[in-house]
Amino acid sequence: MALLQDWQSIAYNKETDKNKLRNFWQNYFMIEKGIYQKLLANPEEVVRGTVKELADKYEIDVLTMTGFLDGINDSLKVKNPIEEMTEDTEVSLDFDTEMLYKNMVDARADWLYNLTEWDAIFTPEKKKELYVEQKKSGTIVKGKKIGRNDPCPCGSGKKYKYCHGKNK
Structure with a gap:
């Protein structure tokens, strides 16, 4: 079974106790925040490696890395093959900063789009512009x-x- 299916069976299991699931996600969001802080500290650096190597680099397990790769995939310049990923699949974290910021806004992940690391990448005006642009993109005008x-x-x-x- 591919890693993504394993991740999804844990992360989205409807039979898991709600408190356990909430704790699972709170823990995941803290890990995710830590990885993004490291990535945004040096946004020009393209992080590459196998899924296992990246999990080791960020000191997390392979399934949590899979969840992270699933979350960042839409913000990458070249998408990773997340559907059929294994531990040995070569992946890249070459992200588009504007797309990443907008996707964080779209996901309502304020703990991510409010990271202080963004201040070194975008001006407050640019962050506001990207925020408004993303919010308007979901508005339907009849x-x-x-x-x-x-x-x-x-x-x-x-x-x-x-x-x-x-x-x-």
Whole structure:
């Protein structure tokens, strides 16, 4: 079985006691925060290695590293093959800083996007701009509703109710 499936069976197990699961996630989030602090301290350095080597580097177990790799994957310049990853799979943590920040905002991970390490990467204005941009990207804007007696938007010249609004 691939590492990702093992990670998911532990992290998202619906039969696990809620308190145990909450403690599991709190522990994971602290580990995750520590790894991001190290990565953001030197954002130009591209960290590479096998899953096992990276787990050893950050002093965590392989499954926790798998969870971290799953979380950061959408922020990487080149995605890792997380679906079929094993301990010996070569992976890279070459992340796009703006994408990583926005993904942290999207995940509502304030403990990550408020890390002090971001201050050396982005100005407060840039962080606010990225934050607002990410928040707006999830906002759905509905167009103006067409009234029954308005001209049909297809350009036929007929009222909407007699044209494309006929069957509504």
